[in-house]
Amino acid sequence: MKRALVIGSGGTIGGSLSKLLRQKHQVLTISRQNSGIAPDFNSEYCDSSLANISEEIKQEGSLDLIICCVGVLHNELLLPEKRLAQLSGQKLVEYFKINTIIPALCLKEFAPLLHRKNNSQFVFLSAMVGSITDNALGGWYGYRSSKAALNMMVKTASIELARTHKTTCLAVIHPGTTRGPLSRPFAGGVSSDKYYSPEQSAKRILSVAESLTPELSGSFINWDGNQIPW
Numbered sequence: 001m002k003r004a005l006v007i008g009s010g011g012t013i014g015g016s017l018s019k020l021l022r023q024k025h026q027v028l029t030i031s032r033q034n035s036g037i038a039p040d041f042n043s044e045y046c047d048s049s050l051a052n053i054s055e056e057i058k059q060e061g062s063l064d065l066i067i068c069c070v071g072v073l074h075n076e077l078l079l080p081e082k083r084l085a086q087l088s089g090q091k092l093v094e095y096f097k098i099n100t101i102i103p104a105l106c107l108k109e110f111a112p113l114l115h116r117k118n119n120s121q122f123v124f125l126s127a128m129v130g131s132i133t134d135n136a137l138g139g140w141y142g143y144r145s146s147k148a149a150l151n152m153m154v155k156t157a158s159i160e161l162a163r164t165h166k167t168t169c170l171a172v173i174h175p176g177t178t179r180g181p182l183s184r185p186f187a188g189g190v191s192s193d194k195y196y197s198p199e200q201s202a203k204r205i206l207s208v209a210e211s212l213t214p215e216l217s218g219s220f221i222n223w224d225g226n227q228i229p230w
């Protein structure tokens with residue numbers, strides 16, 4: 001049986017992905033809020049917490065698939081900025097900590113656990129608005145920039161890992177606008193046929209992730225499997 005790890009399994013998409021994966025994988029989960037392995041994301045940079053979790057998982061063998069769902073658009077502190085005048089150092093640090101730094105440290109600690117003989121995948125949920133090329137609307141400075149930085153982390157790591165993990169694919173995926181607390185306050189202008197259920201999104205993300213081969217490592221991919229320009 002294949003082994004999968006979902007990071008951020010307490011969220012809307014992470015929860016649906018974990019449920020779906022359990023139908024045919026052995027699933028490990030990391031979450032601050034459900035029954036998964038609990039990380040200490042509150043420690044300043046959480047490096048040692050993730051290193052300890054990685055060591056724990058390693059004892060039981062390698063992983064075939066890792067999906068990192070960690071991300072934030074708004075919370076008690078954050079609201080996407082509409083104008084430059086709304087930028088705040090404290091809020092930008094929070095965006096980059098959750099959207100870039102935590103996923104990058106997960107990449108560092110968990111990539112070495114990926115299977116080196118069979119095809120394996122490590123995918124990160126990014127966002128279309130993290131595409132610099134696609135940015136025609138502006139706004140959402142912190143979210144856009146921290147997702148663009150995540151994209152660069154994954155692209156850069158894909159070049160390094162290609163040397164040691166020849167059967168691995170690292171990629172960032174845009175899940176599509178998905179019903180849940182993250183998108184709800186901004187879903188007013190989204191037509192109902194483009195506002196997907198978490199189950200629909202999970203099914204499509206998993207289908208894209210499992211189809212990824214090492215040649216596609218370092219790609220930015222839409223939920224329908226098409227490539228997104230950086």
Ligand SMILES: NC(=O)c1ccc[n+]([C@@H]2O[C@H](COP(=O)([O-])OP(=O)(O)OC[C@H]3O[C@@H](n4cnc5c(N)ncnc54)[C@H](OP(=O)(O)O)[C@@H]3O)[C@@H](O)[C@H]2O)c1
Nearest residue numbers: 008009010011012013031032070071125127177178182183
């Ligand atoms: N929903 C959409 O329409 C949409 C569109 C484009 C991209 N995305 C991206 O897809 C991913 C999942 O979205 P979602 O709708 O499932 O969002 P969600 O329900 O808000 O889930 C957010 C996830 O981020 C983690 N998280 C949040 N705050 C954190 C913090 N302070 N420290 C550590 N982890 C934290 C949560 O992990 P715990 O399990 O620990 O709670 C959870 O997995 C995100 O990266 C999001 O940017 C979503």
